[in-house]
Amino acid sequence: MLEIRNLSVEIAQTRILNDIDLTVRAGELHVLLGPNGSGKSSLLAAVMGMPPYEVADGDIIFDGVTLNDLDIQARAELGLGMAFQRPPSLSGVTISSFANALGASAVLEREAAALDLADFVTRDMNVGFSGGEIKRWEVLKLILQDPRLLLFDEPESGVDLEHVIAIGEAIRRIVRAPDSKGRQRAGLVITHTGLILNHVDADMAHVMKDGRIIHSGDPIEIFNHIQANGYTVPQKAA
Amino acid sequence: MDNPKTQEDATEVRGTLTNQERDLLNEVGFDSESSRAATSVLTDHEVRLAVSNDPGVEIMPLAVALRTYDFVQDLMFGLVDPNENEHIAMVAEHMHDPLGHFTWVKPGAKVKLPIQTFTMLETPQARQFTHDITLIEEGAEIEMIAGSAVPSSVHKGRHISVSETYQRPGSACKSVSIEHWGEAMEVYSYGHSRMEKGSSCTAVSIKLSPIRTHKSRSVSILEADANSVDQSILFAPVGTERVMDTETRLIGSGARSEDMARMVSAGGSIVNNALLIGEAADTNGFLGCDGLKLSDTGEVLAVPSLLARAEGAQLSHEASIGMIDSDKLNYLMATGMDEDAARDLIVQGFLALENDNVPAALRRRVSDLIAKAKSGGM
Numbered sequence: 370m371l372e373i374r375n376l377s378v379e380i381a382q383t384r385i386l387n388d389i390d391l392t393v394r395a396g397e398l399h400v401l402l403g404p405n406g407s408g409k410s411s412l413l414a415a416v417m418g419m420p421p422y423e424v425a426d427g428d429i430i431f432d433g434v435t436l437n438d439l440d441i442q443a444r445a446e447l448g449l450g451m452a453f454q455r456p457p458s459l460s461g462v463t464i465s466s467f468a469n470a471l472g473a474s475a476v477l478e479r480e481a482a483a484l485d486l487a488d489f490v491t492r493d494m495n496v497g498f499s500g501g502e503i504k505r506w507e508v509l510k511l512i513l514q515d516p517r518l519l520l521f522d523e524p525e526s527g528v529d530l531e532h533v534i535a536i537g538e539a540i541r542r543i544v545r546a547p548d549s550k551g552r553q554r555a556g557l558v559i560t561h562t563g564l565i566l567n568h569v570d571a572d573m574a575h576v577m578k579d580g581r582i583i584h585s586g587d588p589i590e591i592f593n594h595i596q597a598n599g600y601t602v603p604q605k606a607a
Numbered sequence: 608m609d610n611p612k613t614q615e616d617a618t619e620v621r622g623t624l625t626n627q628e629r630d631l632l633n634e635v636g637f638d639s640e641s642s643r644a645a646t647s648v649l650t651d652h653e654v655r656l657a658v659s660n661d662p663g664v665e666i667m668p669l670a671v672a673l674r675t676y677d678f679v680q681d682l683m684f685g686l687v688d689p690n691e692n693e694h695i696a697m698v699a700e701h702m703h704d705p706l707g708h709f710t711w712v713k714p715g716a717k718v719k720l721p722i723q724t725f726t727m728l729e730t731p732q733a734r735q736f737t738h739d740i741t742l743i744e745e746g747a748e749i750e751m752i753a754g755s756a757v758p759s760s761v762h763k764g765r766h767i768s769v770s771e772t773y774q775r776p777g778s779a780c781k782s783v784s785i786e787h788w789g790e791a792m793e794v795y796s797y798g799h800s801r802m803e804k805g806s807s808c809t810a811v812s813i814k815l816s817p818i819r820t821h822k823s824r825s826v827s828i829l830e831a832d833a834n835s836v837d838q839s840i841l842f843a844p845v846g847t848e849r850v851m852d853t854e855t856r857l858i859g860s861g862a863r864s865e866d867m868a869r870m871v872s873a874g875g876s877i878v879n880n881a882l883l884i885g886e887a888a889d890t891n892g893f894l895g896c897d898g899l900k901l902s903d904t905g906e907v908l909a910v911p912s913l914l915a916r917a918e919g920a921q922l923s924h925e926a927s928i929g930m931i932d933s934d935k936l937n938y939l940m941a942t943g944m945d946e947d948a949a950r951d952l953i954v955q956g957f958l959a960l961e962n963d964n965v966p967a968a969l970r971r972r973v974s975d976l977i978a979k980a981k982s983g984g985m
Binding site: 441461 | 941943948955
């Protein structure tokens with residue numbers, strides 16, 4: 370579903386990602402691990418087409434369509450969706466008016482309670498939300514949007530343990546369920562702490578460091594290695 | 608034998624509105640007379656309809672009120688000097704045949720349904736001078752919806768209005784007004800109110816449709832413990848000039864006011880001069896002016912001013928003007944919205960249309976007005 374080939378990304382002609390190769394097939398859920406500043410969020414933003422990230426080399430391909438020259442909305446219309454790490458506050462734009470604009474009011478009514486957000490529908494988007502509320506809302510936002518490829522930028526940061534479980538389960542549920550047209554979805558989750566790994570049931574993990582993917586493999590084995598040795602390549606893989 | 612006429616029967620006006628007129632007024636908040644406590648509709652130079660369904664409310668043409676109740680003459684020009692400026696003087700000169708709504712809410716009346724008053728200008732190039740007086744007696748509680756409209760065939764004309772609102776002690780008024788004049792019209796409106804001890808007012812004023820010039824001046828005087836929350840929502844597409852001067856005087860201890868203006872220029876010009884005066888101790892007032900520019904043409908000028916004349920008057924203001932934040936646009940577009948839809952959502956949010964003070968029935972109409980104004984369809 371998502372194929373990233375030899376991708377290099379720049380901001381204002383400064384290279385921040387180098388030679389990224391990554392493939393996420395339909396039905397799969399991948400996690401991206403790495404230290405702060407390794408380029409994880411930049412990679413997701415580049416896939417989504419967010420400025421100021423510019424593709425300097427290589428291709429981002431979704432369902433056979435090269436995304437490099439498509440704007441954000443076009444990518445979203447093709448089926449990409451992203452849960453932001455630090456979304457902007459939209460004063461005066463209520464969650465219900467946003468859902469209405471997306472034509473997803475019925476979905477909001479049905480799904481908000483599962484993320485403990487039933488009382489939020491009249492609140493302005495991301496205004497006065499706690500860290501945990503932002504993360505839960507971002508997951509709910511994707512449920513309303515109904516994308517096929519779901520990108521999650523640090524969904525567990527700033528979230529208490531109880532809600533990490535709820536968010537992890539919600540991510541697993543939405544990625545593993547078919548979209549509204551019955552098609553398989555896929556997911557790519559950035560995690561800094563790895564806490565969410567216990568709840569999302571990932572198929573594959575990738576380690577990023579200094580703007581490169583340095584290792585890919587079994588999520589639990591990689592996480593155990595990172596806990597013991599930091600963000601390095603295991604000996605047997607090297 | 609016929610029943611003798613009551614005073615209410617004698618002062619009511621039961622003209623008819625055409626379906627087209629009703630449709631037009633629906634756009635600015637009108638609803639059937641049966642679903643309102645009282646209704647008054649003024650068209651061109653006559654009050655066509657003035658009926659009340661609530662014993663706590665009398666509503667009638669101002670000319671009838673002057674003949675019926677002696678005290679009305681003391682209310683007229685009680686808050687504004689008839690020679691304050693040339694426009695008000697023009698209205699005063701028409702006092703041989705005054706045109707306007709008179710609304711009287713009786714002491715202690717708790718009026719459940721809204722009172723509605725509307726003004727229409729149906730003749731192109733007409734000159735309309737109106738004077739409305741509202742008297743809300745002690746302890747009364749009401750909700751008011753007011754609007755103005757022109758049919759699509761009327762582009763040019765001039766409307767000058769004076770309104771005087773008296774809120775007696777402990778009364779409460781929640782009001783919404785929505786204006787939709789012709790795109791080449793000139794409108795000058797002067798609103799004066801006096802809020803007596805312990806009265807409260809929550810007002811939302813919505814001015815969104817294209818208009819050549821709309822200049823307004825309002826003066827509110829708050830006595831002890833009076834409380835006012837006022838929100839103005841202004842939109843100026845290309846070719847529209849809006850100038851809004853407001854003056855709020857806190858003259859009694861414990862008076863509180865909060866005046867907020869939300870202004871969006873899509874190529875037109877908006878000037879907001881707001882003056883807040885603390886004339887007594889233990890008064891508290893806030894002015895908020897937020898502007899949004901949607902294009903490189905037009906302008907938004909926000910001038911909040913504070914004047915403290917008494918020790919202990921706490922006055923503050925906030926003012927900001929900016930463009931739509933690209934981060935917000937990108938965030939919404941990442942959900943699949945196109946740029947126009949994302950802009951509309953942000954603008955509507957900025958204008959606080961989800962605010963509880965805006966009746967739900969009006970929100971959709973206001974959203975439509977924004978969409979039409981932006982597309983040049985109005």
